[in-house]
Every structure is written in C-alpha cells, then in structure tokens.
Amino acid sequence: MSDKKTEIIVALDHKKLDDALALVDQLGGLIDWYKIGSVLFTQEGPDAVRKVKERGKKIFLDLKFHDIPNTVAGAVEQCVSLGVDMFTLHSSGGSKMISGAVETAERIAKQKGVTAPKAIAVTVLTSFSQADIETDFGISAHPEEIVKKLVGVVTASNGKGVVASPHELAMIRKEFGHDLIVITPGVRPAWSGSGDQQRIMTPAQASQLGADFIVIGRPIIAADDPVIATQKILDEISEVIHG
Numbered sequence: 001m002s003d004k005k006t007e008i009i010v011a012l013d014h015k016k017l018d019d020a021l022a023l024v025d026q027l028g029g030l031i032d033w034y035k036i037g038s039v040l041f042t043q044e045g046p047d048a049v050r051k052v053k054e055r056g057k058k059i060f061l062d063l064k065f066h067d068i069p070n071t072v073a074g075a076v077e078q079c080v081s082l083g084v085d086m087f088t089l090h091s092s093g094g095s096k097m098i099s100g101a102v103e104t105a106e107r108i109a110k111q112k113g114v115t116a117p118k119a120i121a122v123t124v125l126t127s128f129s130q131a132d133i134e135t136d137f138g139i140s141a142h143p144e145e146i147v148k149k150l151v152g153v154v155t156a157s158n159g160k161g162v163v164a165s166p167h168e169l170a171m172i173r174k175e176f177g178h179d180l181i182v183i184t185p186g187v188r189p190a191w192s193g194s195g196d197q198q199r200i201m202t203p204a205q206a207s208q209l210g211a212d213f214i215v216i217g218r219p220i221i222a223a224d225d226p227v228i229a230t231q232k233i234l235d236e237i238s239e240v241i242h243g
Contacts, residue, residue: 006207006237008230009033009060009183011217017044017051023221024055030230033085035215037062049082058085060183060213064122066090069100076101076119080108084117086181088163091121091150098157118160120183123147123168144168151176161212166201169209178210185215189233203233207240 010031012020020040024031034057040048041063049059061084065072072089079087089101101119109116124133124143133139139146147168154162161181164172172182186200206214216233223229 004178004212006203006211006240007033007213008203008233008237009035009213009215010220010230011035011037011062011185011215012040012048012052013037013217013221014040015043017048020048021051021055023226024052024057026226027220027230030227030234031057033058033060033213035060035062035217038064046078046082049084053083059083060085060120060215061087061117064088064090065097065101066093067097069097072097073100073104076104076117077108079117080105080112080114083114085115086118086120086161086183088120088122091123091154091159091162095153095157098154098159102158102160118181120161120163120181121150121154121159122163123150123154124165144171147171148175151180155180166206166209166211166214169206169211173210181212182210183213183215184211187211187214187216189219189229189236191219191232202236204236204240207237 008031012034014020024034034052036048036059052059061079065075066089089098098121105116105119124147130143133143147164148171151162151172155176161183163183165186166184169182169184184206187203187206188200190202203214220226220229
C-alpha cells in the first residue's frame with residue numbers, strides 16, 4: 001500500500017484556447033495539472049501550452065508520439081523547450097523509441113538547466129474492449145495480458161510511467177511496484193455517463209487501486225458548474241489511501 005494521494009488531471013478537450021483558459025481560471029487553485037491533447041494542440045499549437053504554463057499550472061501533453069526514434073526524439077526536444085511536465089508516447093513504438101525519448105528529455109533538460117519532462121507510455125486505449133481487440137487485430141489475449149507486456153517494455157526502456165485503464169491498475173502495482181507513475185483515463189464519477197470509454201471506474205475506485213493521476217474531461221468541462229463538479233470529485237478521492 002502507498003499513502004500517496006491521487007491527483008486529478010483535467011483534460012482541456014476544447015477546440016478554442018480561450019475556452020480552455022477560461023476553465024483553468026475558473027478552477028483556480030483546485031487543480032494543478034491539465035492535459036492538452038491533439039484537438040486543442042492542433043488548433044492552437046504550442047501557444048496552448050505556454051498560456052496554461054503562464055498561469056502556474058503543470059502540463060500533461062498528450063500527443064501520443066509514435067514514430068521512428070529520431071523523429072520522436074525531435075518532438076521530445078520541443079517538449080523540453082515548451083516546459084511540458086509530462087508527455088505521452090505509444091508503448092507499441094518499442095524500446096528504442098522509448099529509451100531514446102527518455103535520454104533526449106534528460107539530456108536537453110540538463111543542457112537548459114531545467115527539470116526533464118517525464119515520458120509516459122500509453123498502453124491499450126480505454127476505448128478498446130476485448131471484442132474490439134479480437135476483431136480489429138486478431139488477438140485473443142485479454143487486455144490485461146497485453147498491458148502487462150507493454151508495461152514491461154516501458155520499464156525496461158526507462159520510461160517513467162504509463163497510461164492504462166483503471167482495470168489494469170491492480171496488476172500493474174502487483175507486477176511493477178509503486179515507483180512507476182500510473183495515469184488512468186476511463187474514470188467517471190457515478191453521477192456521470194461513460195461516454196465512449198469502455199473500461200471505466202469511479203475516481204474513488206481508481207484511487208484505491210493505486211492511480212497516481214486520474215484524467216477527467218467531460219464530467220468537469222461539460223458540467224453546469226465545473227467548480228462544483230471538480231470539488232465533488234476531489235471530495236470523493238480525498239479520504240482514499242491508494243493501493
């Protein structure tokens with residue numbers, strides 16, 4: 001067991017930067033971490049990162065890099081320059097891609113005298129069910145088996161953490177311990193719908209199982225009152241000592 005508290009990363013799943021920044025300002029000191037993904041970044045570019053960082057917040061840049069090692073290393077160098085705190089890449093990119101990204105982050109950060117962003121590897125997307133995996137890829141293995149293999153690649157490549165469904169949390173903690181950062185999307189409060197996520201849990205359940213971070217998007221950004229919604233989720237996880 002660990003006595004660490006689970007933190008919320010709010011997903012800025014907006015199409016316009018002004019809307020995203022309005023939410024950051026509205027939530028104020030309630031939230032430290034924000035996820036910038038492909039929609040906002042493609043629309044607004046690096047300025048999205050800069051503007052949120054100017055507000056003293058931490059950035060989880062979720063662009064899921066997946067390319068040849070040299071290309072990913074170039075993208076990681078830009079992450080360091082932007083002041084990103086964590087970034088994602090696909091674990092299926094393999095050990096050379098992952099280890100190269102980690103090495104680049106640490107080397108460029110040292111040159112600049114800043115803290116290196118953490119490389120977080122995506123395992124199996126939470127939108128995939130076992131039936132989807134079998135139909136699309138012809139793989140009959142349970143998602144947990146696939147995740148275990150991918151996390152093994154990540155840890156062997158010096159990756160700092162993984163993104164995984166809350167349903168794989170118990171296995172990851174049992175097999176890989178508590179030093180590995182685990183970020184879980186697919187988390188929905190009981191009062192919220194599941195959206196297009198398949199393998200979901202509540203914030204309290206994910207926290208109990210050992211999530212370091214839970215990513216919350218629509219239950220907060222689409223709420224009638226995002227502050228009230230955020231506080232409800234914070235209250236839900238505040239008393240949980242996670243696994």
